[in-house]
Amino acid sequence: xxxxxxxxxxxxxxxxxxxxxxxxxxxxxxxxxxxxxxxxxxxxxxxxxxxxxxxxxxxxxxxxxxxxxxx
Numbered sequence: 001x002x003x004x005x006x007x008x009x010x011x012x013x014x015x016x017x018x019x020x021x022x023x024x025x026x027x028x029x030x031x032x033x034x035x036x037x038x039x040x041x042x043x044x045x046x047x048x049x050x051x052x053x054x055x056x057x058x059x060x061x062x063x064x065x066x067x068x069x070x071x
Contacts (some may be wrong), residue, residue, distance in 0.1 A: 016031070
């Protein structure tokens with residue numbers, strides 16, 4: 001397992017320590033999980049943006065969608 005170093009503002013470290021204490025986890029555990037969640041979200045957002053940029057994917061007219069749903 002690799003080790004990294006990051007500089008964080010004191011306020012962020014204090015919040016991190018509070019969360020770690022409440023969860024009965026180490027700082028490293030909380031940071032590791034936060035990075036994993038961030039990377040998962042980033043991957044999901046990247047896929048969504050790719051889909052939105054796909055010129056073959058039709059753009060729906062909101063008013064038409066609303067009208068069709070409310071029939």
